Amino acid sequence: MFQQEKEKFELNINNDNSSVLKFLGVDGWDVYNTSVPIEQEGRLYMFGRVEKRDEWARSHVCLFENVGPDTWKKCEDAVEYPLEDPCVMHIDDKYVLCGTHVLYHCGELECFYAYFYAGKDLKHLHMFTHGPKDMKDIRMVQMNDGKIGVFSRPRGEHIRAKYGSESVVGFTVIDKLSDLSDDVIQNAKVIQDLFAKDEWGGCNQCIALKDGLIGVIGHQCYLDGEIQVYTNISFVFDPQTFKINDKKIIGVRKSYPETPAKKSFLTDCAFTSGITEPVGGRVELYSGISDAYEGKTNIEDPFINYRI
Numbered sequence: 177m178f179q180q181e182k183e184k185f186e187l188n189i190n191n192d193n194s195s196v197l198k199f200l201g202v203d204g205w206d207v208y209n210t211s212v213p214i215e216q217e218g219r220l221y222m223f224g225r226v227e228k229r230d231e232w233a234r235s236h237v238c239l240f241e242n243v244g245p246d247t248w249k250k251c252e253d254a255v256e257y258p259l260e261d262p263c264v265m266h267i268d269d270k271y272v273l274c275g276t277h278v279l280y281h282c283g284e285l286e287c288f289y290a291y292f293y294a295g296k297d298l299k300h301l302h303m304f305t306h307g308p309k310d311m312k313d314i315r316m317v318q319m320n321d322g323k324i325g326v327f328s329r330p331r332g333e334h335i336r337a338k339y340g341s342e343s344v345v346g347f348t349v350i351d352k353l354s355d356l357s358d359d360v361i362q363n364a365k366v367i368q369d370l371f372a373k374d375e376w377g378g379c380n381q382c383i384a385l386k387d388g389l390i391g392v393i394g395h396q397c398y399l400d401g402e403i404q405v406y407t408n409i410s411f412v413f414d415p416q417t418f419k420i421n422d423k424k425i426i427g428v429r430k431s432y433p434e435t436p437a438k439k440s441f442l443t444d445c446a447f448t449s450g451i452t453e454p455v456g457g458r459v460e461l462y463s464g465i466s467d468a469y470e471g472k473t474n475i476e477d478p479f480i481n482y483r484i
Contacts, residue, residue: 178372179398182407185425194432194473196465199240201250202226206438209464211264212381212450213242214271216298222248223262223273229438229468233278233285235260239299246472254299259291261464263380263450265316267324268353270294273301276312290314294353308358313378316356320384320484324350325415327392328364329378341371345379345394347415367418370411371396377409381450385482389414393426393461393478395448406445408463410478426478427461432471442466451475454483 199207207224214221220242227235237257240248259275266272273293279286290307307314313329331343346364350356371377377396385391390413397406408427411420429446437443449462449470454477465471477483 178375178396179400179405182405182425182428186428186430189428189430191431191433191473194471195246196433196435197470197472198247199224199250199470200243200247201240201252202238204228206468207238207240207248208468208470209261209447210240210449210462210470211262211273212462213452214264214266214298216271221251221298223264223275224248224470225260225262225275225464227260233260237262237273237275251299255301257291257293257301261312261447263315264298265318265382267294267316267318270296270353271298271301272316272353274314274316277306288312292356304353305356306358308362311361313380314361315379315382317382317384317390319349319390319415320388324353324356325382325390326350326356326361326364327379327382328361330362330366331376336374339366340373342374342376343371343378345370345377347413347418349415365418367413367420370420370423374398380448383479384484385412385479386484387482388416389482391479391482393448393450395446396425400444402441403444404441406447408446408448408461412479412482422478422482424478426475427463427473429465431461431473432463432465435465435469435471437466438468442468446471451478454480 210224237259239251239254243249262275277291278288293301295301315327317325328346348364381393383391411423447464451459
């Protein structure tokens with residue numbers, strides 16, 4: 177069982193090399209579930225979900241610049257986006273920002289969409305498309321042949337009825353960024369046996385590896401009583417065979433320093449952001465922690481045997 181795998185992983189945790197990020201320019205707001213750091217013109221940036229501790233699904237996304245060790249400052253001259261849980265990808269020589277846009281109707285949460293923004297300047301990106309209704313965690317990767325791999329994440333009772341798990345991950349390929357549409361994403365072929373009964377999860381970051389393989393940094397989740405358990409995982413995906421290899425846990429909530437949680441059921445939640453480029457066979461793993469903070473820990477590169 178995945179729960180037993182997680183408990184075994186926790187026996188060997190040493191979080192001496194972990195830390196909690198500090199965000200300047202957003203006093204009174206939490207910043208969490210960030211993107212991975214990304215460099216532009218010699219400066220290091222990160223998108224972050226900004227939200228009041230006592231509010232839910234009422235966040236916006238801001239751009240932050242690295243100004244010191246584990247310290248990030250809000251870019252006052254950058255566009256803010258009506259999103260949550262941002263990720264940033266480099267596709268077709270453009271930066272692509274993806275996040276979840278929540279829609280309300282008569283004061284009640286109605287549905288959500290993945291919104292995509294793109295451009296050359298991280299401070300000023302423009303919306304160009306959206307994903308299917310009620311689908312989060314859509315990710316892309318520029319593959320070695322120049323084409324674009326697209327990972328979907330259908331979730332719901334119809335998925336549970338068909339597959340047993342609460343969510344699945346699909347994959348498809350497009351030729352260029354302008355081909356991305358909700359129909360393309362919706363019709364992505366499902367990767368079998370990624371999650372067990374009643375589990376859910378998805379992709380957070382996708383990396384082109386050697387031999388056409390794709391490395392995925394993701395999250396895998398389950399309920400433990402009333403607690404929603406979120407873990408950081410990795411696996412290697414073969415687009416030719418649709419098989420996954422070397423799937424493993426790379427981080428859990430205990431991998432990061434203790435902090436208060438946004439809600440009591442999120443005390444064991446580590447929502448994956450992604451990893452940095454490897455240095456000496458190791459990477460920095462970033463993760464939202466308990467929907468209130470962003471943590472970082474140093475781990476062995478999960479794709480050390482698959483790098484180009």
